[in-house]
Amino acid sequence: MLPIDAAAHSSRWRRRHPVDKAVLGLGLTVLAISLPPWPGAALVLVTALAVLLGPAGVPGRRLWRAYRVPLGFCVTGALTLLVRVGGPGGFVSWAGDGPLRAGELLLRTSAASLGVLLFAFTTPMSDLLPRLVRAGVPAPLVDVALVTYRMSFLLLDSVRRVREAQAARLGHTTRAATWRSLGGLGATAFVRSFDRAARLQTGLAGRGYDGTLRVLVPEARVSARFTAASVALLATLVALTFVLERPLS
Amino acid sequence: MHIAEGFLPPVHAVAWGVASAPFVVHGARSLIREVREHPESTLLMGASGAFTFVLSALKLPSVTGSCSHPTGTGLGAILFRPPVMAVLGTITLLFQALLLAHGGLTTLGANVFSMAIVGPWAGYGVYRLLRRFDVPLMVAVFFGAFVADLSTYCVTSVQLALAFPDPGSGFWGALGKFGSIFAVTQIPLAVSEGLLTVLVMRMLVQSSKGELTRLGVLVTSVAGRRTAQPADAEAVAR
Numbered sequence: 001m002l003p004i005d006a007a008a009h010s011s012r013w014r015r016r017h018p019v020d021k022a023v024l025g026l027g028l029t030v031l032a033i034s035l036p037p038w039p040g041a042a043l044v045l046v047t048a049l050a051v052l053l054g055p056a057g058v059p060g061r062r063l064w065r066a067y068r069v070p071l072g073f074c075v076t077g078a079l080t081l082l083v084r085v086g087g088p089g090g091f092v093s094w095a096g097d098g099p100l101r102a103g104e105l106l107l108r109t110s111a112a113s114l115g116v117l118l119f120a121f122t123t124p125m126s127d128l129l130p131r132l133v134r135a136g137v138p139a140p141l142v143d144v145a146l147v148t149y150r151m152s153f154l155l156l157d158s159v160r161r162v163r164e165a166q167a168a169r170l171g172h173t174t175r176a177a178t179w180r181s182l183g184g185l186g187a188t189a190f191v192r193s194f195d196r197a198a199r200l201q202t203g204l205a206g207r208g209y210d211g212t213l214r215v216l217v218p219e220a221r222v223s224a225r226f227t228a229a230s231v232a233l234l235a236t237l238v239a240l241t242f243v244l245e246r247p248l249s
Numbered sequence: 250m251h252i253a254e255g256f257l258p259p260v261h262a263v264a265w266g267v268a269s270a271p272f273v274v275h276g277a278r279s280l281i282r283e284v285r286e287h288p289e290s291t292l293l294m295g296a297s298g299a300f301t302f303v304l305s306a307l308k309l310p311s312v313t314g315s316c317s318h319p320t321g322t323g324l325g326a327i328l329f330r331p332p333v334m335a336v337l338g339t340i341t342l343l344f345q346a347l348l349l350a351h352g353g354l355t356t357l358g359a360n361v362f363s364m365a366i367v368g369p370w371a372g373y374g375v376y377r378l379l380r381r382f383d384v385p386l387m388v389a390v391f392f393g394a395f396v397a398d399l400s401t402y403c404v405t406s407v408q409l410a411l412a413f414p415d416p417g418s419g420f421w422g423a424l425g426k427f428g429s430i431f432a433v434t435q436i437p438l439a440v441s442e443g444l445l446t447v448l449v450m451r452m453l454v455q456s457s458k459g460e461l462t463r464l465g466v467l468v469t470s471v472a473g474r475r476t477a478q479p480a481d482a483e484a485v486a487r
Contacts, residue, residue, distance in 0.1 A: 087417030112255025147295020183448025211288030
């Protein structure tokens with residue numbers, strides 16, 4: 001299982017309905033990209049961090065390991081805003097408003113990422129996917145996504161073990177050997193995925209498979225109190241942004 | 250490379266979502282039709298999605314000495330066709346956003362457009378064109394994967410340039426900026442992905458002719474000589 005999903009399964013909010021967490025987490029993300037970066041995205045960032053480390057109980061170390069991935073992309077992308085092409089300063093020169101634009105972009109992306117991470121760190125995929133049918137997503141699509149999700153872990157595990165076996169047989173000692181091993185790894189993943197699908201099909205056929213995958217979904221109800229509190233928090237952030245925007249600009 | 254969460258302004262995020270929607274809906278409709286006619290296809294499609302997800306997680310040695318990940322769009326399009334890849338790619342990108350924090354939900358439309366639509370269609374188009382002119386399979390596979398990878402990054406550059414035009418030279422200056430950054434890293438990576446795809450396909454031709462025939466990659470006369478044995482590829486790989 002991947003670290004974020006593993007954390008979601010042991011989250012304090014695991015039993016909460018995905019809608020509760022979507023309103024809060026994805027609501028924060030929407031605010032992060034729609035409010036002015038200063039002070040809007042900054043307020044969202046602080047709030048998301050406080051909720052993640054506080055009530056949601058996500059361990060700081062795990063959060064950092066997941067957060068540094070999008071953060072790395074944001075920093076790399078923001079660096080390009082520091083320079084301008086053409087103009088009186090030469091072919092490439094420093095952009096006058098570059099640091100401001102880069103800073104705003106960094107604020108926006110880091111706040112938006114934390115909103116999605118709040119949802120991802122508290123909602124296992126296995127809770128979310130089956131409920132998508134009730135949200136109007138066609139059942140066959142959800143079934144394909146469910147099989148993809150469950151088979152991904154098995155395949156990732158297979159790939160890890162094949163890689164270890166290749167390394168033990170000196171399969172990564174030279175560049176040529178590494179390429180050969182990688183080719184083998186990709187081919188094995190393909191063959192294993194199709195082999196597993198065939199065996200799964202045989203097993204399900206023996207259990208009267210009619211084309212729909214029925215899975216048990218943990219019972220949960222949308223909490224009106226939690227959702228109302230989330231909406232109130234989001235509304236407070238919007239109001240605070242507009243109140244503070246002028247004095248802080 | 251995925252565009253990170255919140256990187257695009259809201260209008261751009263929505264516009265790329267709208268641009269991607271017809272392709273994804275078309276792919277989803279054909280997938281649903283296929284699943285309704287052949288229920289067992291659910292498992293095959295799921296397996297294909299898992300394969301695409303795992304392929305994008307493989308670490309690829311880059312020419313510059315660092316490591317990167319293949320997009321997997323070229324191989325996916327050759328094996329499963331672009332309309333199916335639009336759906337499988339969307340599912341994969343959704344999982345990457347929620348399980349790996351790669352990409353994002355607000356940038357899903359933009360990432361789907363570059364990685365699950367343009368990449369597969371461009372790669373598959375080149376592959377089919379070369380095959381029509383009787384170019385050997387492995388050469389066509391190499392160029393299919395190369396073009397799929399490169400076109401994905403070209404579209405990503407366009408998306409970023411539209412969102413962040415250069416203050417001095419506008420869209421074209423920004424496109425030059427993002428394009429030159431990607432060109433340094435992505436042309437070697439596109440070559441690497443092309444090579445990897447050839448190696449994977451060569452092993453699949455040796456070991457999984459049955460599956461490749463079922464997917465329409467190989468013609469029946471070639472595949473008829475030998476039945477696929479899943480263990481063969483594993484033995485070769487190990």
